[in-house]
Amino acid sequence: xxxxxxxxxxxxxxxxxxxxxxxxxxxxxxxxxxxxxxxxxxxxxxxxxxxxxxxxxxxxxxxxxxxxxxxxxxxxxxxxxxxxxxxxxxxxxxxxxxxxxxxxxxxxxxxxxxxxxxxxxxxxxxxxxxxxxxxxxxxxxxxxxxxxxxxxxxxxxxxxxxxxxxxxxxxxxxxxxxxxxxxxxxxxxxxxxxxxxxxxxxxxxxxxxxxxxxxxxxxxxxxxxxxxxxxxxxxxxxxxxxxxxxxxxxxxxxxxxxxxxxxxxxxxxxxxxxxxxxxxxxxxxxxxxxxxxxxxxxxxxxxxxxxxxxxxxxxxxxxxxxxxxxxxxxxxxxxxxxxxxxxxxxxxxxxxxxxxxxxxxxxxxxxxxxxxxxxxxxxxxxxxxxxxxxxxxxxxxxxxxxxxxxxxxxxxxxxxxxxxxxxxxxxxxxxxxxxxxxxxxxxxxxxxxxxxxxxxxxxxxxxxxxxxxxxxxxxxxxxxxxxxxxxxxxxxxxxxxxxxxxxxxxxxxxxxxxxxxxxxxxxxxxxxxxxxxxxxxxxxxxxxxxxxxxxxxxxxxxxxxxxxxxxxx
Amino acid sequence: xxxxxxxxxxxxxxxxxxxxxxxxxxxxxxxxxxxxxxxxxxxxxxxxxxxxxxxxxxxxxxxxxxxxxxxxxxxxxxxxxxxxxxxxxxxxxxxxxxxxxxxxxxxxxxxxxxxxxxxxxxxxxxxxxxxxxxxxxxxxxxxxxxxxxxxxxxxxxxxxxxx
Numbered sequence: 001x002x003x004x005x006x007x008x009x010x011x012x013x014x015x016x017x018x019x020x021x022x023x024x025x026x027x028x029x030x031x032x033x034x035x036x037x038x039x040x041x042x043x044x045x046x047x048x049x050x051x052x053x054x055x056x057x058x059x060x061x062x063x064x065x066x067x068x069x070x071x072x073x074x075x076x077x078x079x080x081x082x083x084x085x086x087x088x089x090x091x092x093x094x095x096x097x098x099x100x101x102x103x104x105x106x107x108x109x110x111x112x113x114x115x116x117x118x119x120x121x122x123x124x125x126x127x128x129x130x131x132x133x134x135x136x137x138x139x140x141x142x143x144x145x146x147x148x149x150x151x152x153x154x155x156x157x158x159x160x161x162x163x164x165x166x167x168x169x170x171x172x173x174x175x176x177x178x179x180x181x182x183x184x185x186x187x188x189x190x191x192x193x194x195x196x197x198x199x200x201x202x203x204x205x206x207x208x209x210x211x212x213x214x215x216x217x218x219x220x221x222x223x224x225x226x227x228x229x230x231x232x233x234x235x236x237x238x239x240x241x242x243x244x245x246x247x248x249x250x251x252x253x254x255x256x257x258x259x260x261x262x263x264x265x266x267x268x269x270x271x272x273x274x275x276x277x278x279x280x281x282x283x284x285x286x287x288x289x290x291x292x293x294x295x296x297x298x299x300x301x302x303x304x305x306x307x308x309x310x311x312x313x314x315x316x317x318x319x320x321x322x323x324x325x326x327x328x329x330x331x332x333x334x335x336x337x338x339x340x341x342x343x344x345x346x347x348x349x350x351x352x353x354x355x356x357x358x359x360x361x362x363x364x365x366x367x368x369x370x371x372x373x374x375x376x377x378x379x380x381x382x383x384x385x386x387x388x389x390x391x392x393x394x395x396x397x398x399x400x401x402x403x404x405x406x407x408x409x410x411x412x413x414x415x416x417x418x419x420x421x422x423x424x425x426x427x428x429x430x431x432x433x434x435x436x437x438x439x440x441x442x443x444x445x446x447x448x449x450x451x452x453x454x455x456x457x458x459x460x461x462x463x464x465x466x467x468x469x470x471x472x473x474x475x476x477x478x479x480x481x482x483x484x485x486x487x488x489x490x491x492x493x494x495x496x497x498x499x500x501x502x503x504x505x506x507x508x509x510x511x512x513x514x515x516x517x518x519x520x521x522x523x524x525x526x527x528x529x530x531x532x533x534x535x536x537x538x539x540x541x542x543x544x545x546x547x548x549x550x551x552x553x554x555x556x557x558x559x560x561x562x563x564x565x566x567x568x569x
Numbered sequence: 570x571x572x573x574x575x576x577x578x579x580x581x582x583x584x585x586x587x588x589x590x591x592x593x594x595x596x597x598x599x600x601x602x603x604x605x606x607x608x609x610x611x612x613x614x615x616x617x618x619x620x621x622x623x624x625x626x627x628x629x630x631x632x633x634x635x636x637x638x639x640x641x642x643x644x645x646x647x648x649x650x651x652x653x654x655x656x657x658x659x660x661x662x663x664x665x666x667x668x669x670x671x672x673x674x675x676x677x678x679x680x681x682x683x684x685x686x687x688x689x690x691x692x693x694x695x696x697x698x699x700x701x702x703x704x705x706x707x708x709x710x711x712x713x714x715x716x717x718x719x720x721x722x723x724x725x726x727x728x729x730x731x732x
Contacts, residue, residue, distance in 0.1 A: 118583060122583075122586065122587065123594050130582075130583075147637060179637075181637060181638055305631050305634070306631035306635050
């Protein structure tokens with residue numbers, strides 16, 4: 001039977017078992033929306049801005065391991081979506097983004113709502129397609145899903161001109177796919193793994209450093225098993241949190257610009273470093289020359305060869321899928337006669353405990369001003385450490401990462417690579433669609449939340465009982481912190497003047513709003529929000545200490561061990 | 570170091586911009602770039618000359634391999650290879666210059682492929698240095714126009730880049 005292009009789009013989504021599409025209609029996608037309307041297998045979530053559609057689809061994927069799907073119209077629909085696409089690209093999140101395009105005959109004529117979608121998005125997608133023939137539509141969508149979720153995942157965009165959605169062809173959805181130009185490596189090289197195992201067994205001051213690759217490849221359990229077998233310390237990047245239980249003794253906390261003292265010191269001074277699914281980026285290792293001053297052997301496991309030896313020289317590169325490589329490391333360790341050197345390891349742990357005893361995350365709080373860290377700690381207690389936590393970008397993001405101890409993967413949802421303000425609220429929506437019964441908290445600031453606050457309307461429409469914790473210090477806090485530390489206290493445009501009354505704003509959207517101004521009220525307010533208003537969205541506006549800064553801190557361009565600690569200021 | 574990178578890429582619209590976009594986005598240098606379909610019309614072959622340290626060239630080849638449309642990448646300059654470039658030069662050819670120009674073209678094994686009363690078009694192939702040498706050997710003031718294809722290259726002997 002012949003189907004129209006629009007029917008084919010929906011049939012493809014059904015074949016891929018897509019349950020939610022996040023999107024916003026418009027002229028070029030009207031026929032696709034018409035077909036969406038005629039069925040109920042694929043449900044549509046109407047957002048209030050296309051950026052939010054992509055963030056929601058992105059977080060839907062981050063919290064579930066399914067491919068996120070969004071649908072937007074041509075021109076401004078696409079340009080609004082670009083920030084979301086770039087966010088997903090930087091964090092390697094599998095998305096399929098379907099975009100409408102003006103009819104084929106109008107392309108290149110500056111038609112109404114025309115944009116060069118493939119050109120604009122090329123640098124921030126894993127791949128993109130412009131469908132020029134309805135016969136290619138089904139196979140292109142198949143390729144999009146395949147590319148998005150295999151290898152190093154990422155967003156894939158399919159641009160569909162309007163005339164293609166009304167033309168007819170036979171529908172056939174291929175079960176499998178092979179592309180001569182795309183064959184991601186899975187298994188790691190056994191010989192390389194053998195070298196790695198040898199290094200691990202000879203290490204005197206070993207360290208395991210893991211990133212988002214562990215989460216994306218669902219390798220958390222295997223990583224935990226490997227780390228416990230070896231008894232080595234583990235540190236995780238911002239994107240890796242939850243890959244190894246944060247409450248475990250072997251976990252030294254997050255590393256990097258706002259990492260713990262013990263994690264950064266151990267990273268700098270280790271003699272063998274096992275890096276898994278992490279990419280040594282500038283926020284993680286600081287100045288690469290300073291990092292290289294301490295000699296160490298580096299083993300780097302990553303599915304993307306271009307991540308290896310990009311910023312630091314690696315001794316044993318292992319290209320492969322993280323769980324497969326960990327399996328092989330474990331297999332070889334079990335088969336090996338050698339054991340990690342217990343005497344050196346004990347001395348190393350003694351040193352680490354000494355660093356840890358600095359208690360670098362401690363902070364002082366009186367009875368008058370709420371410290372933002374305290375809010376996160378109380379959230380952890382009230383939710384039993386088991387919530388899905390999304391965040392925006394800035395100080396609150398770092399405090400969330402430092403003080404909420406994630407024991408499970410896919411619970412911590414944030415924009416790590418691109419650092420996109422406005423991510424948190426739409427992300428919380430996506431999490432809730434993927435996990436309908438879950439407790440979802442969005443930790444945000446009064447700056448970030450206003451970048452996608454219109455989504456409070458979407459939350460009302462879909463009855464999403466998200467708890468928004470706004471750490472309101474009246475400043476773009478991270479900007480203010482840098483201005484205080486590096487720009488002579490000149491707070492250029494970092495003061496958010498004329499803030500709305502968030503309580504009334506929440507109420508105007510039909511939600512519950514609460515303002516909390518005293519430390520003693522923090523926990524009761526959280527309990528009220530999470531228990532009494534369990535089934536409602538609650539906007540908790542915490543007025544916090546305006547001067548609080550995030551510590552420890554490695555200033556940009558400095559070495560990892562050159563941290564500024566809270567007590568030093 | 571100067572490197573000659575050869576790429577087999579799916580002959581799809583936008584393939585060239587994916588490659589050139591990668592170079593500009595990551596700040597890599599392109600000295601020359603040539604592209605045309607191969608004997609299999611579904612594939613294009615691209616030759617890129619780039620200058621960079623070993624680390625950068627390693628990143629370039631890795632990043633090129635990461636492009637979904639790219640089928641194969643080799644650094645030709647890692648082993649014996651041949652490189653050629655084609656140049657067309659339009660020169661003023663009048664009076665005594667007419668004979669001299671033909672003589673120099675013959676020395677460089679160039680061909681005169683268009684003749685008018687006052688000009689020649691000379692076709693020349695060779696590596697870049699040879700083409701430069703020709704331009705230096707003739708009177709600069711007689712050059713009306715030049716066009717060069719950029720380098721294309723192929724490995725010697727058993728080195729074959731094919732799907």
